[in-house]
Amino acid sequence: MNKLLDETLSIKIAELINSRASTPFDNAYKAALSTEGARYIQGFLAFAGKPYRPVEHSWIELGDASDTRIIDPTLPHLNKDPQGLWYFAAHSLTIKKLKAIIEESKEDYPEDDPLPIYGNPPYEYYGDVMLGGQDYLTAYQAAEAKCKEINELNPERN
Numbered sequence: 001m002n003k004l005l006d007e008t009l010s011i012k013i014a015e016l017i018n019s020r021a022s023t024p025f026d027n028a029y030k031a032a033l034s035t036e037g038a039r040y041i042q043g044f045l046a047f048a049g050k051p052y053r054p055v056e057h058s059w060i061e062l063g064d065a066s067d068t069r070i071i072d073p074t075l076p077h078l079n080k081d082p083q084g085l086w087y088f089a090a091h092s093l094t095i096k097k098l099k100a101i102i103e104e105s106k107e108d109y110p111e112d113d114p115l116p117i118y119g120n121p122p123y124e125y126y127g128d129v130m131l132g133g134q135d136y137l138t139a140y141q142a143a144e145a146k147c148k149e150i151n152e153l154n155p156e157r158n
Helices: 007-017 024-034 095-108 134-153
Strands: 039-046 055-064 067-071 086-094
Touching: 007 024, 007 067, 024 039, 024 055, 024 095, 039 095, 039 134, 055 086, 086 095, 086 134
Parallel strands: none
Antiparallel strands: 039 055, 039 086, 055 067
16 A cells, blocks of 8 residues: 655655755655654655666655655655655664664764665665665565556556
8 A cells, every 4th residue: 555645745844954866865864853753764666767666765754554644855856746656665763763773873884874774684685786674675576566567557658
């Protein structure tokens, strides 16, 4: 089931945090810190057209299990119809857990960017990268299937 994307709030938060096109993980991190009750989500984005495969992405979610909204602070930079975006979550973190992981990563690996966060090894293979656990592989495969479906259904729009 695809959760509802809140376009209005996504744009408002993107403006608030000065989101940038090529930094979905940083955008989601900043959005999570500035939005009460948010959860930081990493996973994959599927849509019709190039690159014809899932794109690793990050966003935040608000609400409870029965009414969860996706807030994507990178939405204004995607240049895609919001109705044609599908989000596949692989990793969900509370703000407290997110802050702790970032702090630990900066301390243990100061030369590396702490985002994205992949969890603990062993990692599964997906796409062209060897990162993420079984949850990442499952989300990637679901997003990959959706990419194939929408690109086969709409070849003239690709």
